[in-house]
Amino acid sequence: MSLVSCQLWAMRSSSLLLLFFLADVSDVLGRSDFRICAFNLHSFGESKSKNSQVMQTLARIITRCDVCLLQEVRDSKGKALPQLLDSLQRYDTKHKYKAVASERLGRSETYQEQYVFVYRTDSVTVTGQYQYPDDKPGDVDAFSREPFVVRFKAPKTAIREFTLIPQHTTPSNTTKELDALYDVLQRVRKMWRTENVMLLGDFNADCGYLAKKNRKYVRLLTENNLFWLITDDVDTTVRSTTSCSYDRIVVHGETFHRAIVPSSAKPFNFQEAYQLTEDQALDVSDHYPVEVQLKVDNSPFGGANKPTNQESLFSFLVLGHFVLQMLPW
Numbered sequence: 001m002s003l004v005s006c007q008l009w010a011m012r013s014s015s016l017l018l019l020f021f022l023a024d025v026s027d028v029l030g031r032s033d034f035r036i037c038a039f040n041l042h043s044f045g046e047s048k049s050k051n052s053q054v055m056q057t058l059a060r061i062i063t064r065c066d067v068c069l070l071q072e073v074r075d076s077k078g079k080a081l082p083q084l085l086d087s088l089q090r091y092d093t094k095h096k097y098k099a100v101a102s103e104r105l106g107r108s109e110t111y112q113e114q115y116v117f118v119y120r121t122d123s124v125t126v127t128g129q130y131q132y133p134d135d136k137p138g139d140v141d142a143f144s145r146e147p148f149v150v151r152f153k154a155p156k157t158a159i160r161e162f163t164l165i166p167q168h169t170t171p172s173n174t175t176k177e178l179d180a181l182y183d184v185l186q187r188v189r190k191m192w193r194t195e196n197v198m199l200l201g202d203f204n205a206d207c208g209y210l211a212k213k214n215r216k217y218v219r220l221l222t223e224n225n226l227f228w229l230i231t232d233d234v235d236t237t238v239r240s241t242t243s244c245s246y247d248r249i250v251v252h253g254e255t256f257h258r259a260i261v262p263s264s265a266k267p268f269n270f271q272e273a274y275q276l277t278e279d280q281a282l283d284v285s286d287h288y289p290v291e292v293q294l295k296v297d298n299s300p301f302g303g304a305n306k307p308t309n310q311e312s313l314f315s316f317l318v319l320g321h322f323v324l325q326m327l328p329w
């Protein structure tokens with residue numbers, strides 16, 4: 001290679017590098033993501049909040065998510081949740097975290113749980129919340145822990161706004177409560193005039209709690225336009241002796257379904273990911289979190305007519321070609 005062609009080659013490569021840099025190619029290729037998670041913390045309260053190893057692992061898990069639904073929060077003194085938020089903030093300094101929590105819910109005074117949504121303030125805002133009153137005529141008090149419904153705006157996602165309906169069913173009433181969730185869905189769709197609804201949480205929707213013969217009575221399973229992203233064959237339990245698909249993510253509507261990254265819904269096996277023993281993992285929870293990714297809006301223009309990743313990459317290459325042609329070599 002002559003000196004001149006060598007220089008030319010170097011110029012071309014550095015221009016290419018510059019071009020890649022300007023176009024923020026990582027976004028064009030869709031490497032940034034947006035994750036929604038649901039995690040049953042198995043009795044999260046004072047005792048877990050005092051275990052620094054557990055808190056560290058919880059921080060690692062929860063900070064993977066843009067929005068994370070926590071269940072079985074049993075924080076009677078109201079101190080454990082602020083401590084958890086502190087741990088998240090210390091573990092992940094790149095994002096700011098906030099939480100919205102339901103009241104303490106449950107049929108008995110002595111056993112109550114809260115639903116808590118932890119979210120990154122730089123990627124989502126809360127635009128509405130609704131404690132389902134459980135007052136449907138003919139079916140009053142269907143739930144032990146009535147859904148605490150939260151609406152989010154997420155400008156960087158392709159769907160832009162969505163509503164989450166959480167549920168931790170009572171194992172002995174799983175069939176009934178899952179069916180009643182369908183009524184909550186209808187009410188929320190009407191009230192907020194939205195189709196973009198996701199139902200998620202520890203549904204106890206497997207093994208002994210949801211018998212095959214009862215599934216035909218569960219409208220959340222039989223009605224059209226609902227997509228069960230975590231399927232029956234998935235194991236969301238930590239114990240090696242159990243394999244049950246308790247924790248689920250269900251999406252309502254074609255539009256929302258199309259805004260999901262295909263095959264991204266899965267449990268997060270934190271025991272394996274962080275190389276914990278089964279006992280160490282069980283100190284954190286007896287459930288894996290389940291998670292799903294939403295497609296991210298990569299278009300520089302935003303708006304409704306978003307090009308797909310392939311289209312963006314194609315225009316980027318065409319543009320790059322013309323820029324290189326115009327350079328005076």
Ligand SMILES: *[C@@H]1O[C@H](CO)[C@@H](O)[C@H](O)[C@H]1NC(C)=O
Pocket residue numbers: 107141142143144170172173176
């Ligand atoms: C199951 O549901 C029925 C009716 O909604 C309720 O009366 C009963 O207390 C529930 N069982 C439990 C364990 O919550």
